[in-house]
Amino acid sequence: MAERMLVIDDDTAVLESCQAIFGAEGFEVTPTTDPAEGLKLATGNSYDVILCDWKMPGFDGLDVVAELEKRSPESAVVMFSGYPSVGRATEAMKRGAMDFLPKPFTPEEIGAVVQKAIRRKHTQEKKALRRFEKVMDKFPTPSMDDKGPKNIAETVAQNVGVAKANSPWVTLFVLGVLAGAYIGFGGLFAASVTFDAAPIVGIGIKKMIGGAAFSIGLMLVIIAGAELFTGNNLMISSVMIGEITWKKMLAKWGVVYVANFVGSVLLALLFYFSGLWKVGGNALGAAAVKVAYAKVHLSFGEAFVRAVGCNWMVCLAVWMALASRTVIGKIFAIFFPIMGFVAIGFEHCVANMYFIPNGIFLSHWAGVVPAGLDISSLTWGAFLVNNLIPVTIGNIVGGVFFVGLGYWGAYLRPSYAK
Template sequence: MKLSEKPSSSYSGAMTPASIELKAERVAATKAATEPAPAFALAILAGLFVAMGATFMLVVKCDGTLPFAATQLLGGFSFTLGLFLILAAGAELFTGNCLMVMGPLSGRFGWGGLLKSWLVVIVGNLVGSVLAAALLIGADAASANGGAFAQAAISVATAKTSLPWLTVFFRAILCNVLVCLAVWCGHASTNVADKFFAALLPVMAFMGAGFEHCVANMFFLSYALMLQATGVAGAVTLGGCVMNLSAAILGNAAGGAALGAAYWFVYGRKKGKE
């Protein structure tokens, strides 16, 4: 690619993978240069958006008449709301931002700037997730479907905190490969509809397969703890939540960073900075 070349389209109006990589580098540099306060605000929004998708998914999960495959597929479809809003409306999500490794690899900014950006965003995502859980408690969403909504939320959180650490870690790697592929394809999008379809299948795949997304888990686990505090029966513990989130965060970081590094290796390492 020549230094003067701009990201371009080659088929069906979509950008080429090489042009997506260049755009991803530029996006990473912009994110790294964003002041902490607006980045934190956008991260809170991302936590809220993911929580809304997770809430939509719980509506599907609380219908006990659906067979397993239908529940997983419809739940994944519903959960797509979160990533779609992030891609279309704009917000900062830690899992998608794992692609930012392209910035330091290309020399656009340093590893310290990457870690600082990640820290601000992941804390903001946690705040947004907990805030969404508190809002649902205030809205008495737990009473939906005769209380089945609350039981579905407790069931999801219990299943997550019952998994071994390494299982969560590897599921989180697989999850964020899919999430970052959705973000990667979203970079090629030319309109809002494209962004929705870029998010749809990867999100349905990771939710349907039961992979682990740390920001979604921040919502599921905090909501379960709040439900238990209000008297809903459950066995979710704070220690189990910390175990799950530590594995999910590290696994998501590993999966997303590996995907970003692979695309940089193929398309970015031999070109000059633009």
């Protein structure tokens, strides 16, 4: 008789993954996005394993686990969470869970956790346990240690990219607007602490300080949660292993790109109406105009090449952040590549969605435009043609070819080809 599994999670991508992984191993999998329905199913049915998410709308997963222990004591309950911590794992165990698994996870990781949970819960069922162990022995024991490169490649291709592709349009748009604003916060912070620093510390140190400050933007995107076009270039690996289609990836890229622009311009308008650009006798505003002017006067080739280097480093920051299972680890993974790309002088399309509109808005104020700048060339058309188009193309090349396809070729293509 096939083992029976109940999966309770409001993320349909997780439900689909569990059905695919454990359905292939002979499980009869019952998925539900509704915790209340999950409790009803657990009451009226007998399940060998119940997988339950920690954070669901209107429900605390820990309370659901405690209730499952009462309603279905014979089931091995496993909790997973996108917000892992030792304290949360300990509390889940106290309330009846057999194990705890942080998201995102690979098929090997969740397979090993389920194996261990069943062994703990049903040690008396030796025959069933031996049959299950024969299937699951190939899975390594999960760890709270940081993930290695191959494991990150699998996580990006099999979980992260698929989840993004299957996210609702409205969710992606809202998170995209937030990401545009978050990157804008990074740009505003960097400008605010460096606009008058060069005469004091020199250009090199000024750029390094600006890069350090700018890194807060991607930290907000990764840790607080948002959708950034440049980071989403890594979805290419999900396309290459056949998990999502080109059409779906490009459609979701388009939604996030437009949303990033909306969020960036929104923050530029907030800065404009705040009057903060008047700091230092309009010096902060003058610096913003100067930055925008310089960006729209790059040649197509310069903008493109700088953008390639930029998203190579940005996607590496995202990649390394996925390696860490702790917030502090993610912060350090993000900090150094982002500080590096800003200090070097690379070009980021979403950052420029803030910097250049910001300069355009401020260029209409007398006393803000630096002497010698012909602001007639600082226009929306120049922004689009001279900067946004070449930088966007370059960012795609840097993220897709040098990171997404690079690690797909290194770790996923051989096994996929088999």
